[in-house]
Amino acid sequence: MPTLKQLAVESLTHLVEGGQERVAVDDEARGILRQWMLDARKAPAPMSAQPSQQSEPQEMSVEEKLAYLRERAASWKPAKLLGTLRETMVFAVGNPRARLMLVGEAPGYEEERQGEPFVGPAGQLLTRILGAMGLQRSDVYISNVCKFRPSMGENQGTANRPPSPEELAACLPLIMAEIRAIQPACIVCLGGSSAKGLLGAQQGVGALRGHWFECQGVPVRVTYHPSYLLRNEALSARRALWEDMLAVMQQLGMPISEKQQNYFR
Template identity: 50%
Template sequence: MKCPHLARSRTQTVFGVGNPDAELMFIGEAPGADEDARGEPFVGRAGQLLTRIIETMGLSRDEVYIANILKCRPDMPKGVSGNRPPTPEEMRTCIGYLIEQIEIIQPRVVVALGATAVEGLLGARGVMRELRGKWQSYHDTPLMITYHPSYLLRNQSPSEKRKVWEDMMTVLERLDRPISERQRNYFL
């Protein structure tokens, strides 16, 4: 199951972080430069936004589990900065590790953050505006699809941010968590 291609270019494996007994698991795409350097998923700007979302849900990062489809940062051509989405081959190579994580953690709800997470988990490609906000099932575990935090950083539209927050309130309801009036009126 080892991926010699990405193993050569990464600084370290970014496995996952959080509570191994978490009821809620967030799954993103792949580590970026910040995550590769620190060895923890979602620590860059998108991670800061995800942390804010989690905290506004009345939870902490220590109460949830956060992982990615890939455990290594996808490489970029020499001299090119930024991130690229994983290839289907990279996802197929790495998905076994994520499946084991989900089986060990046994969350009550999984949140797929973005199209790559949806493709990796469900094997389906689609338009996010059509997929988000809908419940799916991943091996009998309820799966909520929503936008990746990096999308919200690129698209500052209040309506898109509100959609993600509505998705998170739906997740809280599925977890039988109370939702305060302040949370209902919250805006990312």
């Protein structure tokens, strides 16, 4: 006998195939759907929930896998059907064999304009943070949970907003597939929306940072989004982020100098 979850998925699939783009749900149903989404993160996604691999060769290089995902992401139907995301897809950048993967929330104005994640003011600060760690952008892999800039209407201009839980969930299979392709030794979630999308976390960054989590068997550290430091210039905030990065360096077995230990004290 089909389970409640199977019946719900079958019903929703039928609605989507019939052209319906959204459906109203009450708080109880929304809670059930959220729990199913959290449960799905703890186990490998079934093939039906992953980007289709029917056209893939049995053996693909990391570069080929990412090229395939980039192509799929550009026309990713779950995101398109929402109607709340802009059209330009911004994929990841960096070393496909990186040991460190950095995951933000969604592209902003500059990222959409240049077609690359973390290239605006927050991205420039991230580049400096990596430099303090002894790394360059080309040493790491940088991506976002949501691949499209969240829309704010016709006169949006340079304004940005965080992605909604629905927008994060729609793009979640893509970032999960990226993690499987890259197989990093460590992941850093930059900001609360990234942690919500990747880990299903409901707490804020202040409660999450300083601890280790796990996603698909990979250690995950949550820290502040660089844009937070642009708004909050307090030394304590910079030190908090840096302590998370020191923990990441230690996790990766990177050398840490006394000078690095004492940054922002």
